[in-house]
Amino acid sequence: xxxxxxxxxxxxxxxxxxxxxxxxxxxxxxxxxxxxxxxxxxxxxxxxxxxxxxxxxxxxxxxxxxxxxxxxxxxxxxxxxxxxxxxxxxxxxxxxxxxxxxxxxxxxxxxxxxxxxxxxxxxxxxxxxxxxxxxxxxxxxxxxxxxxxxxxxxxxxxxxxxxxxxxxxxxxxxxxxxxxxxxxxxxxxxxxxxxxxxxxxxxxxxxxxxxxxxxxxxxxxxxxxxxxxxxxxxxxxxxxxxxxxxxxxxxxxxxxxxxxxxxxxxxxxxxxxxxxxxxxxxxxxxxxxxxxxxxxxxxxxxxxxxxxxxxxxxxxxxxxx
Numbered sequence: 503x504x505x506x507x508x509x510x511x512x513x514x515x516x517x518x519x520x521x522x523x524x525x526x527x528x529x530x531x532x533x534x535x536x537x538x539x540x541x542x543x544x545x546x547x548x549x550x551x552x553x554x555x556x557x558x559x560x561x562x563x564x565x566x567x568x569x570x571x572x573x574x575x576x577x578x579x580x581x582x583x584x585x586x587x588x589x590x591x592x593x594x595x596x597x598x599x600x601x602x603x604x605x606x607x608x609x610x611x612x613x614x615x616x617x618x619x620x621x622x623x624x625x626x627x628x629x630x631x632x633x634x635x636x637x638x639x640x641x642x643x644x645x646x647x648x649x650x651x652x653x654x655x656x657x658x659x660x661x662x663x664x665x666x667x668x669x670x671x672x673x674x675x676x677x678x679x680x681x682x683x684x685x686x687x688x689x690x691x692x693x694x695x696x697x698x699x700x701x702x703x704x705x706x707x708x709x710x711x712x713x714x715x716x717x718x719x720x721x722x723x724x725x726x727x728x729x730x731x732x733x734x735x736x737x738x739x740x741x742x743x744x745x746x747x748x749x750x751x752x753x754x755x756x757x758x759x760x761x762x763x764x765x766x767x768x769x770x771x772x773x774x775x776x777x778x779x780x781x782x783x784x785x786x787x788x789x790x791x792x793x794x795x796x797x798x799x800x801x802x803x804x805x806x807x808x809x810x811x812x813x814x815x816x817x818x819x820x821x822x823x
Contacts, residue, residue: 513571513764520771521564527778528553528560534791541791545723547625548604549777551632552597556774559593562586564771571759575655583658584647588640594770595636595678601734603628605686605727609693612720639678646670657758664753671749679738683731690731694724726780737773740766 531553535541566586570576576583607620648661660667697720744762748754756763781788 510571513768514568516768517564517568517771520768520775521560524556524560524771524774524778527775527782528557530792531778531781531788533795534788537795538791541787542622544607544620544622544625545604547622547629548600548607549781551629552600552604552777555593555596555600556777559590559597560771560774562589562593563767567758567767570658573655574759575652576649576658578658580647580649583649584644586658587643587647588637591640591643591674591678592633592637595639596632597773598679598682598734599632599636600629601727601730602682602686602689603632605689605693605731608720608723608727609689612693612724613696636678639674643670643674659755659758664749667749667753667755668746671745675742675745679742683735683738686727686731687735690724690728694728697721697724722784726784729780730776733773733776737769740769 532550535546535550563586566578578586603625607625610617611619643660646660646662646666647658649656649658650661651657660670662670697717740762744756744766748756748762756766782792
């Protein structure tokens with residue numbers, strides 16, 4: 503009982519903190535991108551969709567799982583189990599596919615600058631295609647989701663033979679995570695190699711101001727993508743390892759109240775904080791826009807405080823007169 507209480511305390515604290523930071527970071531990133539026209543470009547179209555998918559992931563998983571863990575039984579029935587899993591795994595898959603699209607867009611811009619670049623409309627079409635593709639992959643899981651009895655109550659899980667369970671997990675993982683992950687890792691490597699080659703051929707201090715700014719922007723964008731890719735891989739490894747090991751050994755999914763499940767989902771939730779944190783830490787334009795928003799809010803608050811004082815002074819003057 504003590505071990506379960508320890509897991510509960512860690513789970514509730516970590517997921518609550520991660521949820522707060524994820525919501526604040528992603529909402530601020532969405533506001534910054536949407537309120538200023540100079541941020542309306544292909545890269546930020548992908549960043550916007552990535553933030554939305556992360557928010558959906560957080561809202562669809564953390565509150566429901568905390569209720570599930572507190573009751574220690576699944577309270578939402580078979581339909582709730584299927585809808586919850588469909589939303590979560592769709593948003594989970596969309597994140598990987600969007601990172602793949604981001605890496606290709608940056609590769610095309612840096613390695614193939616003379617060719618026609620992607621437009622925002624084309625990026626929106628790719629985002630829609632990623633959502634549909636991830637949704638269809640997640641639908642493959644739905645017929646196998648069932649409610650099974652446990653010693654504490656009910657559990658939402660995959661109900662299939664060991665072989666079929668492995669087929670389901672492998673198919674979904676390869677299509678929604680492994681293929682996009684391998685793609686953007688390879689693309690990252692090619693893009694970084696091109697940047698290093700350019701830096702060796704011509705020293706940055708001897709280039710024009712425009713060339714130096716372009717080099718800095720590209721290097722910064724690649725740095726963000728590399729950190730996102732590495733963090734995505736690090737957060738994905740526990741999920742892959744624990745899932746495959748558990749299915750291979752027992753033919754069942756990872757138990758929802760185990761240490762393995764806790765580690766897996768804490769890392770997946772933490773990954774939703776990475777994208778907004780990198781943009782506000784590493785990109786000056788986003789920090790400046792955030793500062794402008796904050797100053798605007800402070801000015802409005804000051805105006806609201808001054809107006810009641812003026813009204814009070816006018817009333818006192820009229821009374822005295």
